[in-house]
Amino acid sequence: MPIEFGKTLTVTETPIPGLIVLDLPVHGDSRGWFKENWQREKMTAAGIDLPDFGPVQNNISFNDAVGTTRGIHAEPWDKYVSVATGRIFGAWVDLREGPTFGAVYTAELDPSRAIFVPRGVGNSYQTLEPDTAYTYLVNDHWSPDATYTFLNLADETAAIEWPIPLDQVEISEKDKNHPRLSDVVPMPPKRILVTGANGQLGRALRAEFGDHPWMEYAGRDELDLTSPDLASARRWRDYSTIINAAAYTKVDLAETPEGRVDAWAANVTAVAALARIATVNGITLVHVSSDYVFDGTKDGAYTENDPVSPLGVYGQTKAAGDAVVSVVPRHYIVRTSWVIGDGNNFVRTMASLAERGIDPKVVDDQIGRLTFTDDIARGIRHLLETGADHGTYNLSSGGDPMSWYEVARTVFELTDADGGRVSPVTTEAYFASVDALVAPRPARGVLSLDRLTGTGYRPATAHERLRAFLSERVTSR
Incomplete structure (x- = not known):
């Protein structure tokens, strides 16, 4: 699927509070493409509050095969996820204490779309193209002492409609054994x-x-x-x-x-x-x-x-x-x-x-x-x-x-x-x-x-x- 060039920097709210989708301007021609993945000044001018979330670490996840599926993980920090190459299907579930616990949002991301995932919102990704890499900025350093919350990818309550059925994709044993929503301990606020x-x-x-x-x-x-x-x-x-x-x-x-x-x-x-x-x-x-x-x-x-x-x-x-x-x-x-x-x-x-x-x-x-x-x-x-x-x-x-x-x-x-x-x-x-x-x-x-x-x-x-x-x-x- 070709990348959509020339978008205007915009933000779309989702049913999960704080989870927002960003359309990013991507400029390309026969040689390839270029985008400003993170541009503090322009984001501020557009009224986007993300520039002040304070990222301290930049990670890259590379995936060989179509269908590689990871998640659903809720971390105790905020993260900004964008695709460097390829395309992914993302599913996000609110695992925070509060009235929106269990709310679900799904979307496809390519290099022209990014998403901001607030602390405590479970996130998972399934690759839709080979050699897919996505990056994420986080505003805390990884720590073995940090508290995480997890949800099973196949949870019946969340009922995520995966583009590629879970029995046909690569999933880690750890991810397969995460609890159902009824057994999840919600992540408390900071x-x-x-x-x-x-x-x-x-x-x-x-x-x-x-x-x-x-x-x-x-x-x-x-x-x-x-x-x-x-x-x-x-x-x-x-x-x-x-x-x-x-x-x-x-x-x-x-x-x-x-x-x-x-x-x-x-x-x-x-x-x-x-x-x-x-x-x-x-x-x-x-x-x-x-x-x-x-x-x-x-x-x-x-x-x-x-x-x-x-x-x-x-x-x-x-x-x-x-x-x-x-x-x-x-x-x-x-x-x-x-x-x-x-x-x-x-x-x-x-x-x-x-x-x-x-x-x-x-x-x-x-x-x-x-x-x-x-x-x-x-x-x-x-x-x-x-x-x-x-x-x-x-x-x-x-x-x-x-x-x-x-x-x-x-x-x-x-x-x-x-x-x-x-x-x-x-x-x-x-x-x-x-x-x-x-x-x-x-x-x-x-x-x-x-x-x-x-x-x-x-x-x-x-x-x-x-x-x-x-x-x-x-x-x-």
């Missing part, structure tokens, strides 16, 4: 690692993502992010995402000599190590940032594109960490403000003072929005599951900005106390009697939520979240 899993945000992420075989939660005891052996601490190609919830957040202590060292180690050095791992292994890195990267002098809300200008050491380390993460090809920087979570926090303190009859003085010249760790976790999951564009996203509660004084009054009122018991005070006056180093605070840390809401995520207002948080606090007693 792993998601949550670092800093024992902190407030880490616990919220565990509550949001749940306990599954593909979820891993690691505190410092399980994974030291500052270890020089971090790059070999895991088989990182088995991970799709790292959510870094580990951070140094002692804002005032960071101004001390010891705290400065610890803050840079946790917020920059460790983040840089994760960024290298994510870049090398094609992992999505989620990094949580802070409004402290700004100096707080802007009248309106800060957007994701505003230049950073941190005032103190903590803010400087967060801004440096953001810069490091921003060069990871697949990253989300989730910028938050005034974080409230499970444990000691401003809201719990104010509720306790209200109940104990203590009348506090609270600063009224710092303006921002609360961010609850549950909402951060939900927002991160939303970005990952919707495949939102990579980059920086502000994430906080919605509604009107408030001062800490207004937050405290609201907490008093929601706990049936008199909000008038809270007195306003300036930041300067509040810290005047503190005999310790105090970090400078941005006066305004209001974050614009337009980019986040543009992805379909709608944060509740701070008042709604305060009411729910305080209700849960009462219920959990």
Whole structure:
């Protein structure tokens, strides 16, 4: 069968998610033919997302005879398969966990057609011409420790209509003995690692993502992010995402000599190590940032594109960490403000003072929005599951900005106390009697939520979240 010359570079979706067929331009004449089998720039311009799948190995399979049949093998990596010479019939079966498990797609491939096979999709090939060779790019190195999934070529459920009957072709004994679909153990998704899993945000992420075989939660005891052996601490190609919830957040202590060292180690050095791992292994890195990267002098809300200008050491380390993460090809920087979570926090303190009859003085010249760790976790999951564009996203509660004084009054009122018991005070006056180093605070840390809401995520207002948080606090007693 002659090769079809002069095709336009196009992509055809299949019933199996992520499995796509590519028609490739092939140029030929009486001397032979030429094609650009893999052309990153043109594929990107055509809207094809494959150039970033990160191939690290190129393999060639040569087959002497017509009818040579291999498969059905599902590998723990993505592969891009194309024919160098000859023609093949391909059959692909989704062997991943999920609603499309068992879905089948078949097609013929010649030098003008290629196919991208995502991780966990079983693939098999039968040669239709002698001296057929096909190549495949893969985005992981072969490893004896990798987990594979197999399906029998003659499985009755898949019911693949092979052009040449299986009893008339060359098949290895190993392939003949693969299990039927009913006995196949589906390939689980790649792993998601949550670092800093024992902190407030880490616990919220565990509550949001749940306990599954593909979820891993690691505190410092399980994974030291500052270890020089971090790059070999895991088989990182088995991970799709790292959510870094580990951070140094002692804002005032960071101004001390010891705290400065610890803050840079946790917020920059460790983040840089994760960024290298994510870049090398094609992992999505989620990094949580802070409004402290700004100096707080802007009248309106800060957007994701505003230049950073941190005032103190903590803010400087967060801004440096953001810069490091921003060069990871697949990253989300989730910028938050005034974080409230499970444990000691401003809201719990104010509720306790209200109940104990203590009348506090609270600063009224710092303006921002609360961010609850549950909402951060939900927002991160939303970005990952919707495949939102990579980059920086502000994430906080919605509604009107408030001062800490207004937050405290609201907490008093929601706990049936008199909000008038809270007195306003300036930041300067509040810290005047503190005999310790105090970090400078941005006066305004209001974050614009337009980019986040543009992805379909709608944060509740701070008042709604305060009411729910305080209700849960009462219920959990």
